[in-house]
Amino acid sequence: MAKWGEGDPRWIVEERADATNVNNWHWTERDVTGWSSDKIKALLLGVQVTGEQGVCEVTAVDSMEGEASINNRKGKLIFFYEWHIKxxxxxxxxxxxxxxxxxxxxxxxxxxDMDDLDISIALGKDEPKTPLADLMKKEGEKKVRLALGSYVGLLKTEFSQGMILPTVNGMPSQKQTQETPPKIKMDMTQSASSTSVSSSTTGVKIPTCKFKLKDSFLTSPEELYRCFVNQEMVRAFTHSDALVENYRGGKFRLLDGNVSGEFVDLVPDEMIGMKWRFKTWPTEHYASVTLTLRDKDDETELILDVRGVPTNEEERTKEGWQRYYLAAIKMTFGYGSRLL
Known part of the structure; x- marks a missing residue:
């Protein structure tokens, strides 16, 4: 037993009349079952795959049985979660x-581990055979695994804040580290792009990646530029309410708040720079998005450069831009052209 006034500062309670659990050094637990249920549903309902056979998407989460919690013991975070999902x-x-x-x-x-996750995908009992079932089993399973891996990653970033408090000198000790999110096997494209690292406001570093997309639109750069910065045009192609403040430093929010951010650079008819995020990403974590417009005779080439995307959100983010921005703009305004 250390003498009064000596020993590990995390055990010193004489300065506090209530002898509170200083710096959460003793066992501390936070129930995140409700948050987990909502997050898993949101991530799964965003799963969609497209092939020559057609389109498959998750349209309902029928049941979720289980629980989740975060525990702190002597400066180490321990994550418990167990779910049975249908x-x-x-x-x-x-x-x-x-x-x-x-x-x-x-x-x-x-x-x-996420790679050991059992995912059973089947056609409905009374449904006739269709190649769509093979598409969902092959490609859909990968997207479901990525979505659930994203949940685990978010669990270990969004809800770690406050579980470990600063020590007596105001800085966390070396032991006060967080377990890293689970590793997910990726194809060569993903692993090649997943090289940079970004930090969220919780102080927990998360792996990030970057990607580029090119597309062509049968319209002028002026008209295509307006599609991204004009509030009424954004509302039209997203088929929902939207907030768009089209000036440098202006905010935007669309798709029922699932996408938000800020314009950081605007060069009319040529370039749009923005901070961009999905609602489900770690708190205050943004990707850097640059849209470059180039006049190509009778059409406009759009180059999309996205950096700082959480690694386990790469495919979802790429699909989101292709489906909810590029394809939606073409369909709504008739600017359809071939994908480069």
């Missing part, structure tokens, strides 16, 4: 015929 996917052929199927994940838990 969901529904819907496939639509290019001719408009719809099929339904099921998704079951019985063992999403801290005891299993």
């Amino acid at each position: 969901a529904t996917w819907t496939g639509t052929t290019k001719s408009g015929i719809k099929y339904k199927g099921t998704i079951e994940v019985p063992n999403l838990s801290d005891e299993n």
Whole structure:
């Protein structure tokens, strides 16, 4: 037993009349079951795959049984989560015929690596055979795994703040570190781009990546520029309410608040720079997005450069831009052209 006034400062309680758990050094627990349920549903409902057969997407999360919590013991964060998930996917052929199927994940838990996760995808009981089932089993399973990996990563960043408090000198000790998010096997494209590291406001570093997309639109740079900065045009192609303050430092929010950010640079008809984020990303973490417009005779070439995307959000972010921005603008305003 150390003498009064000596020893580990985390045990010193004489300066506090209530003898509170100083710096959360003793066992501290936070229940995140409700947050986890909402987050998993949001991430799964964003899963979509497209192929020659048609489009498949997760359309409902039917049941979620389980719990999740974060614990701090002597400056170390411990994450507990265990979920049994059942969901529904819907496939639509290019001719408009719809099929339904099921998704079951019985063992999403801290005891299993994401690569060992059991994901069962099947066609509905009374549904006739369709190539869409193979598409969902092959590509859809990858997207479901990435979505659930994103949940675990967010669990270990968004809810770590406040679980470990500063020590007597105002800085966390070396032991007060957080477990890293689970590693997910990636293809060569993902691993090649996942090289940079960014930090969220919680002080926890998260792995990030970058990607580029090119597309062409049958319109002028002036008109395409307006699609991104004109509030009414944004509302039109997103089919929802939107806030767009089209000046440097202006905010934007669209798709029911699922996407938000700030314009950091605007060069009319030529370039748009912005801080951009999904609502589900770690608090205050933004990607850097640059849109470059180039006049190509009768069409406009758009170059999209995105940096600082959380690694486990790469495919979802890329698909989001392709589906909710590029394809939506073409369909709404008739600017359709070939993908480069």
